[in-house]
Each structure stands twice: as structure tokens, then as C-alpha cells.
Amino acid sequence: MKSATILPVLAIGALLSGCGAAATDCASQASRDVITSIVREQVEKAAEAGLAAEDGTKLASASKIRATVAELKVLIEDIRTTKKDPDSTKRFCAGTARVVVPLSMIQDADQTRKLLDMSTVDNLLEQAGLKRSADSVTFDLEFSVQPTDKRDKIYGEVEGAAPMFTALGEVVGAHLARREIEGASQAQAAEMAAAEAETAKQTEAAQKADLDLATAENKLANQQINTLWKNLPEAARSQLLELQRAWVRKKTADCNIEASGVSTEAMPKEAARLRCDTRLTMERISELQSLME
Numbered sequence: 001m002k003s004a005t006i007l008p009v010l011a012i013g014a015l016l017s018g019c020g021a022a023a024t025d026c027a028s029q030a031s032r033d034v035i036t037s038i039v040r041e042q043v044e045k046a047a048e049a050g051l052a053a054e055d056g057t058k059l060a061s062a063s064k065i066r067a068t069v070a071e072l073k074v075l076i077e078d079i080r081t082t083k084k085d086p087d088s089t090k091r092f093c094a095g096t097a098r099v100v101v102p103l104s105m106i107q108d109a110d111q112t113r114k115l116l117d118m119s120t121v122d123n124l125l126e127q128a129g130l131k132r133s134a135d136s137v138t139f140d141l142e143f144s145v146q147p148t149d150k151r152d153k154i155y156g157e158v159e160g161a162a163p164m165f166t167a168l169g170e171v172v173g174a175h176l177a178r179r180e181i182e183g184a185s186q187a188q189a190a191e192m193a194a195a196e197a198e199t200a201k202q203t204e205a206a207q208k209a210d211l212d213l214a215t216a217e218n219k220l221a222n223q224q225i226n227t228l229w230k231n232l233p234e235a236a237r238s239q240l241l242e243l244q245r246a247w248v249r250k251k252t253a254d255c256n257i258e259a260s261g262v263s264t265e266a267m268p269k270e271a272a273r274l275r276c277d278t279r280l281t282m283e284r285i286s287e288l289q290s291l292m293e
Contacts, residue, residue, distance in 0.1 A: 024145045024154060026093035027079040031145040034156035036074045038143075039097060039165070042158075044069045046169020051177060060176040068172055073100035076141065090146035097141040097161075099168060106135070109174035115185045121171055128167035139164045207267040214274040221281040228288050236291065251280045 024031060044065055051059040060068075075098045083092035110121050118124075125132050130139045143158045229237065229244070255276035262272035 024089055024091055024147050026081045026091050026095075026145065030154050031091075031093070031156065032076045032079075034145060034154050035076050035097075035141070035143050035158065038156055038158050039074050039099070039161075040069050040072070042161070042165035043072065043168045043172060046166045047172040047176070048169075050170055050173035059180050060173075064176065065172065068105075068176055071102055071105070072168075072172075074098075075100070082142075088146075090144055092142075092144045094140070094142050097139055097164075099137045100135055101137055101168075101171065103135050105175040106171065108178045109171045112174040112178045112181050115181050121174075124167050124170060128163040130164055130167060137168065204267075207265070207271070211267045211271045211274075214271040214278070218274040218278045218281075221278045221285075225281050225285050225288070228285055232288065232292065240288075240291075247284060251277060251284075255280065 044062075047060075047065050047069065048058070048062060051065070053059065077096045077098055079093060079095035081091055082094050084090075106121050113120065113124070119127075122132060125137060128139075130137050132138075139161070141158065141161060143156060145154055145156050147154050232240070255273045258276045259269045259273035263269045
């Protein structure tokens with residue numbers, strides 16, 4: 001769907017002087033001026049729309065946007081007349097719009113879009129049908145120009161260029177929003193870092209509490225097996241001593257392996273080892289108790 005934009009501007013009087021209905025030349029300076037003005041106005045509107053937040057606030061004032069768009073050098077080149085009527089002063093034209101964008105503006109826009117996880121400026125321009133070469137952006141432009149009946153103004157009309165204006169407006173908007181977006185990104189990163197630090201602190205506290213519990217349980221289990229071992233008849237202890245030592249070595253090896261499979265972090269790994277030790281110790285207590293029956 002094509003879009004049309006109309007904007008009147010004052011033309012150079014000499015170009016429109018004379019008797020009768022004066023025809024307007026597509027390539028005249030007056031025609032170039034009116035089309036250039038349309039391009040600037042539409043880029044301004046696109047930038048302003050892109051800089052408006054959902055709550056109605058704007059990241060940049062209209063005057064700031066206008067001043068930034070003024071940094072763009074707009075040229076209408078390779079102009080040709082595509083249609084004219086001898087009985088009409090309106091001329092249908094085609095040409096190439098070349099917009100020179102400061103490289104610093106493009107770099108700012110790229111940085112902002114990166115922070116927002118958006119595609120690069122080159123990708124944005126390409127998708128909109130614009131061609132970029134260094135700091136120049138070009139696109140085909142169809143337009144028409146016509147003087148008023150009084151021949152003191154020219155009306156220009158541009159067709160089908162809305163995507164190009166929108167893309168250029170996004171570049172301007174991203175350039176102007178860079179500091180705001182960087183500030184928000186840094187604030188968000190700080191909040192995330194603080195949240196991660198708090199989570200790590202809470203996790204460490206929970207792991208410490210769990211380790212303390214596992215240590216207490218293991219201490220109690222060892223006290224129980226030591227007491228049971230002392231209460232065994234001396235003949236039974238002598239008979240079971242080598243077997244008991246072998247059980248201790250196996251328990252240690254098995255629990256180290258089990259703990260390594262639970263976690264690589266020090267405290268959770270040690271808690272797992274202690275619980276394994278406690279479990280096997282309690283099983284051994286039951287075995288020793290059966291020998292005493």
C-alpha cells in the first residue's frame with residue numbers, strides 16, 4: 001500500500017514568474033527544496049513516534065529531534081520526469097534520494113539497537129529497501145510537484161517511501177536514545193547483579209545450615225558406632241577388627257564417589273558425603289547389633 005505525503009513550501013519567485021499557468025520542472029531547485037523538506041519532516045515524525053514511551057513520555061523533545069534531523073544532508077539526485085500533461089502544471093517525477101548520515105549517529109544507533117537485542121542498522125536499512133555506502137543512504141523516490149494557482153507556492157507529494165522514512169527515523173531515534181537506554185541497561189544490570197548476590201548469599205546460608213545438620217547427624221552416628229564397638233566382647237572385636245577396617249575404607253571410598261556425583265560445590269558435596277557416611281554407619285550399627293544377639 002502506497003503512502004503519500006504533501007507539504008507546501010515557498011518557491012523561488014523567478015522560477016514561477018510569467019503569464020498563465022506555469023509548469024514546474026522536476027529538477028528545479030524549488031522542486032528539490034520541497035521534496036527535501038518532505039523527507040526531513042517525515043523522518044522527524046518517524047523519530048518522534050519511535051521515541052514516545054507507552055506512558056506518553058518522550059525520550060527527546062521535538063526541538064532536539066528537529067535539530068538532529070537537520071544534521072542529515074538530504075539530496076535529490078538523478079531526477080527525471082516520468083509523466084507530464086501540457087494542459088497541467090503538475091509534473092510526475094522520479095529520482096534518487098541520498099541522505100548523508102553522520103557516522104557517529106549510525107554508531108550510536110547500532111549500540112542502542114544492540115542493547116535492545118535488535119538487528120543492526122545495516123539490516124534495518126536493507127529491510128526497508130535502502131542502500132548504504134559508508135555514511136550515505138540512498139533509495140528510489142517517486143514524487144510529484146505542482147505550483148498553486150497563484151504560483152507563489154509549490155506543493156510536493158512523495159509516494160511509497162514510508163518504510164524508508166520509518167527506518168531513517170529509527171536511526172535518528174536510536175541515536176538520541178542511546179544515553180537513556182545505556183542508563184536503563186546499566187541500572188538493570190546493577191539490579192540483576194544485586195539480586196544474584198542476594199540469591200548467592202541466601203544459597204550459601206542454606207548450604208551452610210544443611211552442612212551443619214549433616215555434620216551433627218554424622219557425629220551422632222559415629223558416637224553410636226564407637227559406643228557399640230567398645231561394648232562388643234573383646235574376642236568379637238579381635239575377630240572383626242580387620243573386617244571393620246576394610247568396611248571403613250570401603251565406606252570412605254563409596255561416599256566420596258557418591259558425593260562427587262551430587263555436586264561440585266564444596267558445602268553441598270561435603271553434606272552429601274556426610275549423609276552417605278551416616279547412612280552406611282547406621283547400617284553397620286544394625287549389622288554389629290545382630291552379632292550381639
